[in-house]
């Protein structure tokens with residue numbers, strides 16, 4: 001779950017009443033116009049979520065203590081924290097309805113941006129499962145179930161009625177991206193072959209990984225990180241070797257196991273000899 005916390009939003013702890021469990025979760029939409037500009041700009045999602053909280057806090061008739069929803073979900077797949085877990089929602093229409101279900105808002109509306117993206121559906125599903133791990137029962141319903149409203153709109157309600165499935169059918173596995181592996185012998189071969197053959201095709205893709213690390217170290221200009229172990233890369237690598245404490249022939253720009261391993265440790269790649 002890609003969560004944006006209240007802390008990250010700069011909000012204080014929720015003042016909403018605590019509630020440890022509920023029968024399930026209800027899905028909502030904003031019920032108003034939402035700009036399609038959100039699709040290209042996640043900051044607008046954050047701004048909209050802030051605006052919704054401000055509007056709720058200003059709503060004297062409802063007397064809200066906080067944004068009414070437990071979570072919101074945006075078209076980019078982020079879950080935005082509202083009241084969070086263990087708090088009663090104020091969004092379902094009446095006190096008995098609020099006690100029965102927690103509430104998740106899909107950040108789409110009744111005009112403009114009306115179609116949920118797969119990322120949005122996945123984020124709502126993330127928020128629902130998170131609430132289920134913290135006291136919510138299995139029920140997944142729409143705001144309109146038991147209350148006279150169009151919320152959560154046609155597309156979201158159709159999805160809710162199917163059981164709010166993961167887009168694609170199964171929960172995406174959260175795999176930690178594997179670290180790149182640089183083969184030292186291939187790298188040395190590239191260092192030997194590339195400089196005299198400037199303009200020739202890149203001989204080993206691992207050169208790019210090393211160049212990116214040298215750029216990150218401030219030793220190579222980004223424009224020269226072209227995957228080609230040419231003169232600029234040799235010079236930059238020699239500077240890295242000197243930084244590691246070598247000098248003379250030991251800092252000739254040809255990678256060795258010690259200097260390369262050290263660079264990989266700092267910049268996120270592994271080395272194979």
Ligand SMILES: [Zn+2]
Nearest residue numbers: 028029143151
């Ligand atoms: Zn609603």
Ligand SMILES: [Zn+2]
Nearest residue numbers: 042045074076
């Ligand atoms: Zn977004």
